[in-house]
Amino acid sequence: MTTTLPAARLVTGFSWTECPRWHDGRFYFTDLYSARVVTVAADGTTETVVDLSDREAADGQRIVASGTGFLPDGRLLINSMFERIVLVHDGTTTTVYADLRDVAASPINDMVVDAAGRVYITQLGFNLFIGESPKESPIVVIEPDGTARTADEAGPLMGANGIAISADGTTLVTAETYISRITAFDVDADGKLSGRRTFAEVGPDSYPDGLCLDEDGAVWTGLTAKGRVVRVLDGGEITHEVTPPAPEAGIATACGLGGPDRQTLYLCCGFEVMDFDKSVREGQGSIWTAEAPVSAGTTRP
Template sequence: MTRIHEARQLTTGYSWTECPRWHDGRFYFSDMYNHRVVTVTENGEADVYLDLNDRKSLVDEEVVCVGTGFLPDGRLLVNSMWEQVVLVHDGSTTEVYADLRGLAVSPINDMVVDAHGRAYISQLGYNLFAGESAAKAPLLVVEPDGTPRVAEEGGVFDGANGMGITADGRTLITAEVDGLRLTALEIKDDGSLGARRTFFDGQIMMDGMCVDEEGAVWGASPISGVLRVLEGGPAVASVDLPAEQAGMGVACALGGADRRTLFITCGVEVFDREKSRTEGRGSIWTARVDVPGGTTRP
């Protein structure tokens, strides 16, 4: 029987919300089309942590921030989707940390950073927003010294999107949105990717995801809702989101003081940026769950 958790709205008034993170007692998410990273307290008090509205884009596209992560020294990394660069923010200044142009084959997407400061970055492999046909693509890696590379050893993926790392730091899991599955890869001692296996093949399109301390995945599906799935097994829990208010749940992260609060980013309009900004229906919802995040990432 599937355990159903009720959700409550924490805050709203954003564009398309994405890439939730819990770090050092604070909750962060990307307010994509408002070009910023926002923090929210557990009481719903919001503050802009990083504002990229004044950044001059390196390409003929507006700056859209997506995947984020934190280096061991506390600096924030954020992917600039269209520029194909990783930015680093130290609380006051922002600069390019890694340039992925020439390595990425499409707009870059989500990110997870390991305990050593190594960033694993996903890319769909094609421009979804331009209506391009789906294509396979590898993951990208930015090493702890800032050197970027293509993770060729991991193979290619059918639309890699959200990512998480297990509590022991030995397994990377990514949601393949076009493959309708979750895929797990061994993380070797040097950070390279090893043995690959299917974690969950439920023919469900999952977007953003996180891992709990038991190794199960919470995956946000715009179609099927937010589900907790076991490796090789069924969905054992879900979160009840009111579609009329929340729209679609697209990403999730475990946080709170005990890391048993599931933060869910929800949106209504992803393709029309101006409408998404103007209507401001993007929101954050939370649900209390049974298994904490522990030392998993993000």
């Protein structure tokens, strides 16, 4: 039996909210098309941490701030989606951390950083926003020394999206959006991926997007085509769901566990993902919260 959890709106007024993160007592997310990283306090007070809107983009691409993560020294990494460049913010300045144009064939998407500072980045495999057809692509890895490679040992994925690592660092999960599947891998001491397996099928044409893990090993993921977020166990059983009201929230696409006990589920919701300027102009993107039954513990992100 699936338990339905109520959701409450925390804050609104953004373009398309994505990539929720809890770090060092603060909740972060990306305001995609406004090209910034924002924090939100429990009372809804917001602060722009990084504003990339004035950045001179490589190859004339639009700046879209996508996945984020934190290095062991606390610096913030930000995926510049269409540039295929990872930026790093040290609290004062923002510079290039890794140029992925030689290894990423398509817009880069989400990321997770392991305890050693190794970065796993998903890419769509195609440019959805200009009408290209879905195709497979590998995860991109940035090693702690800054070198980038594709995780060819893991094989290609069909629209890899949200990505997370278990508390012990031995399991990585990601959403294969275009086949509605959560896929898991073993992670060895050198960061190589193996043992590819299906964690869960989440229903045909559900399109899982952003995700996170809890300390019991369950995955929370936003089912973009269904407008809700679900908690799914290894094997596919859905135990909990959260469905923010569509007239106020639009659709829920990504989620993350945070709060002092990491048991507050943050949901990223929005109305307009394809028309970037309209999304910014209307500012209907929002963050909602629900109380989860299990903490994230020390899972990543």
